[in-house]
Amino acid sequence: MNFLHIFALARKEFLALMRDKRSRIIIIVPPILQLFIFGFAATYDLNDVPVAVYNEDSGGASREMLARIEGSPHFSVLHEISNDDEIAPLIDNRKVLLVIRLDQRFSANLQRGDPAPLQLIIDGRNSNTAMTALNYLRDVVLDFNREWQREHGQTGPPVKLEMRAWYNENLQSQWFIVPGIVGSLMLVVTLLVTTLSVAREREQGTFDQLLVTPLRPVEILIGKAIPGIVIGLLEATLIILLMVWFFDIPLRGSIPALYLGILLFLVATVGVGLMISSICVTQQQAILGAFLFIVPAVILSGFTTPIANMPEVVQWLTYLDPLRYFLVIVRGVTLEGDGFALLLHQFWPMAIIGAVTLVLAAWLFRHRMS
């Protein structure tokens, strides 16, 4: 193996990539744009859920209850209705997510110590939104109950829950999603850069010219792998800086561990990219191939929905996905404050994926050339 050969090829790759204005823009602008748009858009938190109130009670307790709901940042009361017939149109047309109904005896029942139900009708079309809204409302009701019982000298429920969330103390979606965006953006950029660098030369016929140079196939492979890894490293650094400075995501753990994770993830991704490009002949096939890997890899990685909720067979599939391990590392280092020891079991699977895909890619290259 001749390092000078590899260096020369890698240099040529960088120049080819950087000279082309379009590739330059595509490496830098879309990822940053996506970080900002998706960093703000992708949230499971609910603010200002539109609510309609149907209050048949004139007592003080119902007003107190409603004031608490209105005071919560999660709800905003848009309509006050006084008729059963008004409920269906509001919910069907998505004017409100939730109708809260207090019947005539709400305050009276409460005073007498009888059960006073808060009747809720909720739009379940988006089940997650409905469930989250109900959870927020349950917190409001439990607070109300506690206060009411204290003021009226009643004993509360015999057992109470003291809840605490670790790592993401205020349970903000952004803290979960933004580190995930780092991983998926790195995957997209690195994979496209690597796959297309080979496919373009194939389509233009310059790959054959590379083959008649003194470069050996392994040297070509490594030379083609280096730009993806270097660009991925720079891109990762940029996005992580933005994540910490702009989105205020904490970086509590070991930065060397994070970078070891980044490096292994990039090697695995580049391996996959080279494997795809050794199969594809045209650029179109290469883009489709990259896409056919990216979509499942992002979905099965636990980026937006938990792996634990998937059926078992699908969960086995996720073990082949390098992004799965990398997301644990990014979230571990940023939020959980992890170091090398706790992340050990995320490092070695990526190393194996990288080694296997690179060897396969080398074999495919040689196989195709002969």
Added chain:
Amino acid sequence: MRASLRRLWGMIRKESLQILRDPSSISIAFIMPVVLLLLFGYGVSLDAKNIPLGIVIEQPDTAAQSLAGAFDRSEFFHPQRFAAIQEAQQALIERRIDGILWLRNDFSSRLLSGDEAPIGVFVNGVDSNQANITKGYIQGTWLAWLQHFSAARGRALDLPVSMEQRVWFNPALSSHLFLVPGLIAIIMTMIGSLLTAMVVAREWERGTMEALMVTPLRMGEMLIGKLIPYFMLGMGGMLLSVAMALFLFNVPLLSPIWLLMLCSALFMLVSLAIGLLISIVTRNQFLAGQVALVVSFLPSFLLSGFLFDIHSMPGWVQTITYLVPARYFVAILQTLFLAGPVWPVVLANAGAMLFMLLILATLVVKKSYKRLD
């Protein structure tokens, strides 16, 4: 008129043959929907079950055991016992469990003396949505146990206000009932915008577009002739997706199928127009693929209300979502499948798509006069 129709027919035939002979287009239209629906349908779920929960009971007596038993029996939890809180916390740190329920050794004595007995609950908050759901399930299980516990001791549980909820359209709150209909929008976006953009861009790149220009074919005929085969391809993919949603994922369709087809056809036209516009502007496969990915696929995934609630996004992001056609189609799909034909929702969103279609069509026609450069 007749000559025009004959030219159009020739163009459609040529395009159809081209699609039929290129296995990659057919596979995108028919294999990709199947793969994607299976992948999303099974892979994307927000329904937590068997949450690994650590339970620490410092003093195992009847009350503590009965509370822990309530968690053992719940389908939402997969409890594990730990002898000491430190062990459980270590397991939480190592991500072996997602939450801890901690009954301290004075739990029962405080419970029996009428004092408020506290239970310590820790959840891993990294995945905030999952943590919220876990919190909700823990509270639910706790409330049910309280009721049972009070009833067993001969008095009703004293809860001043209780929630009585009725969930419309999706009473079991299962997430695949809203994710699977939304997926149809994503799959159609991919066929309509991504595939069309790349295939037409390839013609520009290879110069076959110029070959078409020297024929007597008019520009309008050329565009329509190009679109019809891809339109059929996209509608085929859509029907396949609907069939899978109904029969594989058991999503109910509470509206007449013709209405669904009509709205889908409108959305398909909008996607095709976007794909065509991208190919005309870029005239390059690599760029067309990239642009289609960034302006059509990712927004329809993240900004359409398919997964994330639009209402909770910051104002400026909400403004951007009005430019995403999938936003209107996802609203129609979720309503048509789960709620039935609610005309104000259907008409308002279909109107918005029609408006987009007119603007896009004008742009396509303006940008695509016959020219060589």
